[in-house]
Amino acid sequence: QSALTQPRSVSGSPGQSVTISCTGASSYVGGYYYVSWYQQHPGEAPRLLIYDVSKRTSGVPDRFSGSKSGSTASLTISGLQADDEADYYCCSYTGSWQMFGEGTKVTVL
Amino acid sequence: DEQLVESGGGVVQPGGSLRLSCAASGFTFSSFAMHWVRQAPGKGLEYVSAISSNGDKTYYANSVKGRFSISRDSSEDSLYLQMGSLRTEDMGVYYCARVNKVVPGAIFYYGLDLWGQGTTVTVSS
Numbered sequence: 001q002s003a004l005t006q007p008r009s010v011s012g013s014p015g016q017s018v019t020i021s022c023t024g025a026s027s028y029v030g031g032y033y034y035v036s037w038y039q040q041h042p043g044e045a046p047r048l049l050i051y052d053v054s055k056r057t058s059g060v061p062d063r064f065s066g067s068k069s070g071s072t073a074s075l076t077i078s079g080l081q082a083d084d085e086a087d088y089y090c091c092s093y094t095g096s097w098q099m100f101g102e103g104t105k106v107t108v109l
Numbered sequence: 110d111e112q113l114v115e116s117g118g119g120v121v122q123p124g125g126s127l128r129l130s131c132a133a134s135g136f137t138f139s140s141f142a143m144h145w146v147r148q149a150p151g152k153g154l155e156y157v158s159a160i161s162s163n164g165d166k167t168y169y170a171n172s173v174k175g176r177f178s179i180s181r182d183s184s185e186d187s188l189y190l191q192m193g194s195l196r197t198e199d200m201g202v203y204y205c206a207r208v209n210k211v212v213p214g215a216i217f218y219y220g221l222d223l224w225g226q227g228t229t230v231t232v233s234s
Contacts, residue, residue, distance in 0.1 A: 036220035038154070045227055046146075046154060051209055051220035089154050091220070097168065098217045103153040 003028060004090055004101035011107040012080045020104045022073040022090030030071035034093035037066055037075045041086045049088075050075060082108050111135035111223055113205050118228030125195050125232075131188040131205030131225055139163070139183035142208040142216040145190045148227075149201040157203070158190060159216050166216065173199070195232045202227040 004024045012018040022029065022037075029035055035053045038046040048057045050066035053073060063078045073092070077084055085108045090101040117129040129145070145157040158179040159168045167179050178191040188205050206221035 034218045038220075040154075045204055045224035046206075046221075047224070048209065048220045048222045051222075052218075057209070057220070057222055087153075091154075093217050097170070098156055100154040100156065 003094075004092055004099055006088075006090060006101040006104045008102070009105045009107060011109055012077075013109045014080055014082065016080050017076060017078045018080060018106060019077075020075045020088050020090075020106070022075070022092070022101050024071055024073075024092055024099075024101075028071070028092045028094050028099070029068065029073050031095065032093045033068070034098075035066070035068060035073040036091045037064075037073075038089045038091065039084075039086050040089065046089065077106070080108055084108060113207065113223055113225035115203065115205055115225040115228035118203065118230050120231045120233060121195055122234050123196060123232055126191070126193045127195065127230060129190040129192065129203055129205075129228055129230075131190075133186045133188065133207075136207075136223075138181075138186040140211045143181060143188045144206045144208070144221055145179060145188075146204045146206055146221070147199075147201045147230075148204070149198070152201070160188070161214075161216055162211070168216065192230070195230075197232050200230055200232045202229050 010018045037050040040046040053068045054066040088104045112134045114132045144159045160179045176194045180189045204227045205225045207223040209219035209222040
């Protein structure tokens with residue numbers, strides 16, 4: 001069982017904002033600024049969106065933003081678009097390894 | 110274009126072995142730490158193994174330690190995963206991926222910014 005907890009699913013209408021949480025032990029998410037976020041469409045490889053909690057990878061629109069408070073990291077998608085419908089995974093450095101969250105399915109209504 | 114292409118997946122019996130390869134192109138392979146990440150059917154992502162840019166440090170998930178071995182050959186710009194004593198729970202798509210930055214020791218920081226398309230491993234009798 002993953003030590004990084006994400007909601008199983010979130011949904012929103014086009015144009016709305018959704019936030020995905022990623023909660024881990026204080027020694028993981030809370031202890032380091034090495035949290036990253038990935039987007040994965042069905043049948044495709046994951047795509048890095050955010051690293052170091054809040055830095056966007058090249059080419060990622062600024063509708064995607066990352067933050068952290070205590071032991072919870074968050075990914076916010078603003079101005080939701082149809083193509084944002086995908087699975088999203090957080091990932092945190094644990095001090096000796098890295099661990100993925102369970103994944104969150106984002107549905108655009 | 111920067112690219113990673115995996116190969117070597119297939120069907121193997123429980124207890125069998127398989128060697129996965131990942132061919133890199135379009136970037137200086139020897140400068141980057143590399144990872145293997147897998148995804149069981151219908152499940153989430155799981156780290157499997159990682160290797161430093163010069164190959165002197167290797168890391169394994171507890172679930173594969175002692176059974177899998179990661180290596181790289183910079184003369185061939187290739188990453189490998191030798192898998193042994195395979196179990197049904199090892200089934201899934203195996204991706205190779207590149208660490209986002211060229212920073213000494215940065216094996217687990219900065220995320221994985223370049224991924225291959227994946228190769229499928231099926232363990233079945």
